[in-house]
Amino acid sequence: MDNPIKAKNILLGVSGSIAAYKAVDLASQLTKAGANVDVIVTPSAEKLVSALTFRSVTGRKAYTEADLWKTEEHVVHITLARRADLMVIAPASANSLAKLAHGIADNLLTVTALVIRCPLAVAPAMDAGMYDHVATQENLQILAGRSVTILGPKEGHLASGLKGKGRMLEPTILFSAIRFILSRTNPLSGKRILVTAGGTQEALDPVRFISNHSSGKQGYAVAQAALDAGAQVTLVSARTAITPPYGAELIEVVSAAEMHTAVMEKVQQVDAVIMAAAVADFRPASSSEQKIKKDATLQSIKLEPTTDILKELGEFKQQHPKLILVGFAAESENLIQNASEKLKRKNLDIIVANDISRSDRGFAVDNNEVILLFRDGSRKEVPLQNKENIAREIIDNLSPLLQS
Ligand code: CTP
Numbered sequence: 001m002d003n004p005i006k007a008k009n010i011l012l013g014v015s016g017s018i019a020a021y022k023a024v025d026l027a028s029q030l031t032k033a034g035a036n037v038d039v040i041v042t043p044s045a046e047k048l049v050s051a052l053t054f055r056s057v058t059g060r061k062a063y064t065e066a067d068l069w070k071t072e073e074h075v076v077h078i079t080l081a082r083r084a085d086l087m088v089i090a091p092a093s094a095n096s097l098a099k100l101a102h103g104i105a106d107n108l109l110t111v112t113a114l115v116i117r118c119p120l121a122v123a124p125a126m127d128a129g130m131y132d133h134v135a136t137q138e139n140l141q142i143l144a145g146r147s148v149t150i151l152g153p154k155e156g157h158l159a160s161g162l163k164g165k166g167r168m169l170e171p172t173i174l175f176s177a178i179r180f181i182l183s184r185t186n187p188l189s190g191k192r193i194l195v196t197a198g199g200t201q202e203a204l205d206p207v208r209f210i211s212n213h214s215s216g217k218q219g220y221a222v223a224q225a226a227l228d229a230g231a232q233v234t235l236v237s238a239r240t241a242i243t244p245p246y247g248a249e250l251i252e253v254v255s256a257a258e259m260h261t262a263v264m265e266k267v268q269q270v271d272a273v274i275m276a277a278a279v280a281d282f283r284p285a286s287s288s289e290q291k292i293k294k295d296a297t298l299q300s301i302k303l304e305p306t307t308d309i310l311k312e313l314g315e316f317k318q319q320h321p322k323l324i325l326v327g328f329a330a331e332s333e334n335l336i337q338n339a340s341e342k343l344k345r346k347n348l349d350i351i352v353a354n355d356i357s358r359s360d361r362g363f364a365v366d367n368n369e370v371i372l373l374f375r376d377g378s379r380k381e382v383p384l385q386n387k388e389n390i391a392r393e394i395i396d397n398l399s400p401l402l403q404s
Contacts, residue, residue, distance in 0.1 A: 001229050001396060005175075006034035010117070011084040013109045013255060014054070016044025018093035018159045019125040019168035024049060026171040028057040031231055040109045041065065048304025068108040077108060079285060080114035086182055089113070089152075091125030091168045094136050094203050100148075101139035115222065121181060123174055151177050176246030178198040179228070183247075186230030188395075191402050193231045195223040195248075196263060196309075198238030200256045202283035204301065205292045212278045216240030218328075219276030221391035223248050226274075229395050234270065236262045238277060256280045256306035263309055267316060271402055272324035274394070275310045276352075282306065314347030315319065318333040324401050326394065329353045340373050349375050349401055352394060375391040 008032055014023045023039075030037050039054040046064055050166040052064035060217060067076050081087075089096060089109070096109065100122070105111040113120065122143065130136055131153060144150055152169035169177075197219020201209040223235045224245040233248040236259055244250045251266075253259045257278045267273060282303040292298055310327050317323045325348045328337035332355070339353035354370045369384040372394070382393045 001186065001225075001392060003033055003179065004186060004228050005030060005179055006321050008035050008085040008182055009083045010035045010037050010178065011112070011118075012037055012039045012054075013042070013087065013089035013092075013096075013113070014039060014049065015042045015089060015091060015093040015096040015109060016043045016048065017093045017125040017168070018048060019091040020045045020048040022147075022168060023090050024053055024057055026088075026174050029171060029175045031058050033175070033179075036060065038084070039168045040080065040112060041241065042107055042109045044093070044095075046139050052357045054162065063108060064106055065118075067191045068111070077112040077115055080271060081112050081117075084116055084118045086119050086121065087113065087116050088121045088123070088174070088178060090121075090123035090174055092122040094126045094130045094133070094139075096123075097122065097124060097136060097139045097143065098175065101142040111243040119147070119181060120150065121151055121177065123151045123168050124153045125168035126166050126168070127158055127160050128162065128166040128228055129166075131166040144239065149177070149181060154227040167228050173246065180247035183228050183230055186228065188226065188399060188402060189230035191231045191272070192234070193226045194234045194236065194263065194266050195219055195226060196236045196238075196259060196271045196273075196277035196279075197223065198239045198240045198307075199261055199278040200280045201254050202280045202306075203254075203287040205288040205290065207267055207291055210280060210282075210284065210301075212280065214238075214278035216242050217366065218387045218390065222274055222276050224388070225391035225395040228392075229399060235268055236266070236277070255284060256309070260307045260309050260312075264312070267313065267323070271322070272326065272398060273313055274326040274398070275313070276328055278330070279309055280306055281308075308346075310348070310357055314345075317347050324349050326352065326398060330356045332357045336371065336379075337371070339371070340377075343373055343375065350394075 007031050008079040014020050027037050037058040041064050042053050043065045049062045051062035099110045105114045153166050155165045156167040196215035199214030201211045203209050220242045223233050227247050232274045235248045236251045251262045285302040285304045327348045329342045329351050331338045335355050339351050343351040351373045352370050368390045370382045372380045
């Protein structure tokens with residue numbers, strides 16, 4: 001399944017806040033992701049950013065107040081509203097929010113907002129005092145009560161020079177939120193998927209641990225692909241340097257034991273578990289409370305096995321056969337044979353087998369090449385490509401099992 005933004009008609013309303021310049025970046029990101037972006041610039045926003053700037057990044061006409069009154073443009077607000085899959089107002093000034101809350105339609109943006117039948121999201125941006133004002137707060141409550149999605153604002157540096165809550169969310173976050181909103185009616189809507197990601201860390205003392213090369217990239221990409229397909233996603237993640245996908249419930253863990261607890265607590269509430277995490281098989285038998293000094297004699301580290309989470313899930317599945325289980329098998333030899341044995345041993349529906357003997361794929365790089373092995377003995381080879389595409393393949397192959 002493509003990213004949910006592709007080929008969608010997004011109506012971007014830009015109102016008069018200094019954050020209007022950031023809306024150009026948002027329009028650009030949405031266009032690059034394949035959306036048709038129609039921009040409406042209010043008269044006050046036009047003083048800050050020109051329609052031509054938006055036109056340059058979207059490759060489409062950007063609309064201004066003048067278009068509402070042009071005789072050759074027949075009911076432009078109706079045309080724009082009818083074709084929109086989503087309307088986003090970013091930045092949404094205190095004034096525009098007030099108008100939206102009370103149905104005032106005195107410019108092209110607000111009149112169009114009354115015509116749309118698609119979802120509406122607003123990204124407030126204003127000075128902290130205006131945001132805190134009871135009038136603005138009440139207006140936001142009215143809008144939220146009408147199922148308008150309120151995105152932000154956040155705390156930070158404001159145009160007044162002061163710090164406070166009123167800063168528009170960054171365009172990358174707004175982009176991710178739009179991606180999430182547009183995915184909610186996709187085929188896996190209503191399905192709940194738990195994804196694990198990253199490499200667990202097993203403490204030796206307060207500063208040292210045993211871990212592995214997993215970056216979490218593949219697991220995070222799987223979580224994003226599941227969200228894109230419409231699912232509700234819980235991401236149980238070991239430490240990574242990656243920003244979690246917008247809309248996922250994030251449960252952060254460190255060790256295999258913590259991941260085990262988090263997964264077993266959630267498993268009753270989900271339809272599928274995808275174990276993309278590189279869970280340590282062994283941990284130090286004891287972890288020192290104090291840092292181990294180098295003058296102490298440490299000749300060996302005694303290890304003990306961790307719980308095999310996926311195996312335990314496979315046992316749980318014997319009583320709950322509807323639960324779909326997907327495992328990963330990182331193998332350095334006999335890929336197919338070892339992976340299919342794991343699939344049987346752990347009672348899985350799909351195992352994603354990858355050959356870790358090659359340095360250009362798998363751990364800590366952007367690309368991967370995998371073979372999907374299914375419970376019925378069939379298999380599908382997924383050639384070398386980026387981890388986002390691999391993740392999409394995994395979800396596309398999981399979807400029929402979840403829907404049957
Ligand atoms: N896994 C798990 N709990 C563990 C170890 C692994 O849930 N303690 C999961 C991984 O998330 C992965 C799958 O099991 O989905 C396969 O992991 P892998 O380390 O390749 O397999 P092992 O079962 O550990 O077998 P071996 O070490 O013999 O290859």
